[in-house]
Amino acid sequence: MTERADSRSGRGGALPEIRLPVGTLAIGDLHVDVERPDVVEGFTRFLAAQHGRPCLIVLGDLFEYWIGKGQANSAGGTRCLAALSELAGSGTRILVVPGNRDFLLGASDARRGGFTLLADGFVGVAQDRSRTLVLHGDELCTRDTSYQRLRRVVRSGPVRWLARTLPTAASSAIAMRLREASTRAVARKPEASKRPQRDEALRRSSAANARTLLTGHVHEFRDDDRDGLRWLCVDAFGHAPLGPAAATAEEASASSRDAFELHLGGWRVRSSSRAGRPPGRTSRTDGPVNPEAMLVPAMTLIAIDGPSGVGKSTAARLLARRLDLFFLDTGAMYRAVARAVLERGADPHDEAACLEVTRGLHLAFEPDGTLLVDGEPAGPAIRTERVTRHVSPVSAHGSVRELVVARQREIAAEMARATGGAVAEGRDTTTVVFPNADLKVFLTASAMERARRRAAELGIPDEVGRILDDICRRDEHDSTRAHSPLRQADDAVRVETDGLTAEQVVERLAFLARSGPFDGADAGSPRSGGGTSSDAVRGRER
Known part of the structure; x- marks a missing residue:
C-alpha cells in the first residue's frame, strides 16, 4: 500500500x-x-x-x-x-x-x-x-x-x-x-x-x-x-x-x-x-431497532464544523440518518437568509438591511431535516452559485448571526427533546453555536479537493479552476471576518477527508460518535466540566 x-x-x-x-x-x-x-x-x-x-x-x-x-x-x-x-x-x-x-x-x-x-x-x-x-x-x-x-x-x-x-x-x-x-x-x-x-x-x-x-x-x-x-x-x-x-x-x-x-x-x-464503546441509548423510533443508534449515548449533540465545500451537509445528513438523530443544517439557514436578501433586492453588505430581512423570516425544520422558510420547503434554490457567492457577506453581519444562532439553539433543543439527539453542521457550529456539544468534529480537505467535489456536484467539472478561486476567497473571508470567524475548536476532532468517499467519511464519523468522547472524559460519562447534553444543545456556558 x-x-x-x-x-x-x-x-x-x-x-x-x-x-x-x-x-x-x-x-x-x-x-x-x-x-x-x-x-x-x-x-x-x-x-x-x-x-x-x-x-x-x-x-x-x-x-x-x-x-x-x-x-x-x-x-x-x-x-x-x-x-x-x-x-x-x-x-x-x-x-x-x-x-x-x-x-x-x-x-x-x-x-x-x-x-x-x-x-x-x-x-x-x-x-x-x-x-x-x-x-x-x-x-x-x-x-x-x-x-x-x-x-x-x-x-x-x-x-x-x-x-x-x-x-x-x-x-x-x-x-x-x-x-x-x-x-x-x-x-x-x-x-x-x-x-x-x-x-x-x-x-x-x-x-x-x-x-x-x-x-x-x-x-x-x-x-x-x-x-x-x-x-x-x-x-x-x-x-x-x-x-x-x-x-x-x-x-x-x-x-x-x-x-x-x-x-x-x-x-x-x-x-x-x-475500545471506547459507550453505554447505549434507547431508540427513539417505534419501528425496528437501529443497532448502531443503540450504541450512541442518550441526548447526544454532534456538531460538525469546517470550511466551505468540504461536504459538511452531506456527511451530517447521512450521519443523522444512520444514527437515528435529527439533522440540523445550520448552513442552510444562512443560505435561506442570503436568498431572501437577494430576492428582496437588499444589499448583502448592508447589515441593517440584512437584519431587517432576517427578522421577517420564519425558519423551521421538518422532523426529516427539511428546512422550511415561512412554512415552505427551501429546496435547491438556496444552493445556487449566486446564493453561494453571497452567503459569506450576509452571514458575516454580527446582528444577523446573533438572530440566526438563537433560532438554531431553539430548534436543536426542541428536536433533541423530541428525537433523542441531533447532528448540527455549519462553519461556527463547534465554536459559537454549540460550544458544549458532546462530540465536535472539524471536517476538512484541501482547497483543490473541495473544488473538485463542488464542480462535480454542480455538473461543471471543467470549471474546477474558477471554483477553486471562489473557495480560496471564501476561506479567506470566513477565517478573517470579525464576527465568528472560521477556526477549529481546541477540543474538536479534526477529520481529514482527502481521498475518502462520502461513505467512508460517514463511517468514520459514526465510529467517533459511538466510541467517543475523545476529550479526556471516559466514554459514556458527561464531558469534562460537568453539565448535560441539554446544556450543550442550549449552548450555555458551564
Whole structure:
C-alpha cells in the first residue's frame, strides 16, 4: 500500500513521520495463528468492530509466525488478509510494524491486506503536533547481544529472498521449527537480558524528537512517565487471565490493558475488547431497532464544523440518518437568509438591511431535516452559485448571526427533546453555536479537493479552476471576518477527508460518535466540566 502524502521519510535514514488522527488505536503482539480457526475467527470479529476507526496501529507480531507463501496462502492467512483489506476499505488506515515473529511480512502481503508496512517503525504526529516514536520494542533489548546479531541477519535481503522462494510446505515446516527453537532459547536466557533498556529508549526517542514512546514485544503493560519520556507498552493483545476479581472471561477482558487510544489530550489506556464503546441509548423510533443508534449515548449533540465545500451537509445528513438523530443544517439557514436578501433586492453588505430581512423570516425544520422558510420547503434554490457567492457577506453581519444562532439553539433543543439527539453542521457550529456539544468534529480537505467535489456536484467539472478561486476567497473571508470567524475548536476532532468517499467519511464519523468522547472524559460519562447534553444543545456556558 502506497504511503499517503501525510507521511514522509526523512534524510539519512530517519523514520517516516505519519499523522495520527484522534481515535487511533494501538495494539500489539496478537500472535494470530493462521492454523487455528478459533483464533482467526476472533481476530476477524475484532477487525469488523473497528470499521470506521481512522487508524489502527499494530506494534508487531501480528501473526504467530510468518515465513511467506505457506501462511499467506493458507485458509486462515487468506481470511486474515481479507478482513484487514475490508477494514482498510472502510477508510481505516492500518499501520503495521513487523515484530520478531512476522518480520518476513512483505509488500505483497501488505497489498492483499490493505495495510502500510513500516519495517523499522515510524514517528506519529498527533493533531496537537506532539510526537510519538512507534517501535515493536525488541530493538531496545540491547543487552541481548546474540539476539541483536540474529535480528540483523534474519532481516537481511538474502534471507528475505530465500523466504519468498521457498515452497509452501517448506516455509511452514521452517516456521514451526523456528518457533520451537525460539521458545527454548528465550526460556534459557536471564530475565534481565530480555528487558528493553531505558537508556536505548531515551536515545532513540531523543533522536526522533519524540516525547512519547509506544512499544509492544514484552507482553507487559507499561505507562511510565519520567526523565522527560512517557513510555507506553501494550500488554499482549487479548491477554486477560481470569483472576479473583474477574468472575467471567468478559470481565477479565474488559479489565485488560492491551491497547492505547489517541485522544485530544494524548494516549489513553484501553481494552481491545471494549475500545471506547459507550453505554447505549434507547431508540427513539417505534419501528425496528437501529443497532448502531443503540450504541450512541442518550441526548447526544454532534456538531460538525469546517470550511466551505468540504461536504459538511452531506456527511451530517447521512450521519443523522444512520444514527437515528435529527439533522440540523445550520448552513442552510444562512443560505435561506442570503436568498431572501437577494430576492428582496437588499444589499448583502448592508447589515441593517440584512437584519431587517432576517427578522421577517420564519425558519423551521421538518422532523426529516427539511428546512422550511415561512412554512415552505427551501429546496435547491438556496444552493445556487449566486446564493453561494453571497452567503459569506450576509452571514458575516454580527446582528444577523446573533438572530440566526438563537433560532438554531431553539430548534436543536426542541428536536433533541423530541428525537433523542441531533447532528448540527455549519462553519461556527463547534465554536459559537454549540460550544458544549458532546462530540465536535472539524471536517476538512484541501482547497483543490473541495473544488473538485463542488464542480462535480454542480455538473461543471471543467470549471474546477474558477471554483477553486471562489473557495480560496471564501476561506479567506470566513477565517478573517470579525464576527465568528472560521477556526477549529481546541477540543474538536479534526477529520481529514482527502481521498475518502462520502461513505467512508460517514463511517468514520459514526465510529467517533459511538466510541467517543475523545476529550479526556471516559466514554459514556458527561464531558469534562460537568453539565448535560441539554446544556450543550442550549449552548450555555458551564
